[in-house]
Amino acid sequence: MRLTTKGRYAVTAMLDLAFHSRVKPVTLTEIATRQTISLSYLEQLFSRLRRANMVIGVRGPGGGYKLSRGAEEISISDIILAVDEQVDLTNCEQKSNCQNGQPCLTHDLWMGLSDTVRNYLDGITLKQLLDQADVQAVAQRQDSDVQQIMQFRDAETIGMALK
Template identity: 70%
Template sequence: MRLTTKGRYAVTAMLDLAYHSETRPVTLTDIAKRQSISLSYLEQLFARLRRAGMVEGVRGPGGGYQLSRDSAQINIADIISAVDETIDSTRCGGKSNCQNAQPCLTHDLWMGLSEQIRLYLSTISLDDLLQRKNVRQVAERQDKQSALGLDVLMRQESRLQS
């Protein structure tokens, strides 16, 4: 299966947003820090996710992003599709021109696999992932690490000002 970092990062960022926006909008800077994803890359992804109607921006102090609909209504296949990523196991990109402008011997096999992967991902919502114990544990660990990093920076800054 050909799933690039674009699709993986979009799913990761959306899961982070779903987890953290339960109480308030979330900034892309916060997501970037927690998930080690470039802020400029996240901005590009969220422009696409916003156009797809999955997220909405909240302006002003305390602003950021939030899901535009319930996390149970957003599935993983739709997130991947929203950032123009395809779920494709074929060598030809599904165009049936894998061998001398014709389908190769195993074209239907790889097309079937791509469809099964897409179907599987369409059955998993952000809410399904949020309900998983290990997902919550990882999110809590990332929050602690992020808070610890901020605390260390504040102490260093305080020492420099003294």
């Protein structure tokens, strides 16, 4: 399967965005901090997500990103495809040329599994994930963790300024 870090991080970032942008646009720095994803990597992902019309940027003070449509309209497979990931478990990229230009013995097996995974991810939306109690609990814990980190940084900065 060719679901790499790119696809996983894109889904994580989009879920974070869906959770937090209900109140206000979300900056990539906020997502990077909560999800411990490199800011430059998120910039690359959001460039692709923006081109795929999955997110929109809001300029100015208080700006950031928000979903371009409702969370109930965005499937996990939409996100993965938007960042150029494939849900493909074959070695031939579904071209049936796995063995000397012909299908291998297990080609149909891997094609069937790819279809099953794709259908599974097509059937799950951001909203469905957002509605899960465990997802909400993790998002709230991350918010609390980030607030503690920011308070510690502020206290450190104040301490350094007083020296």
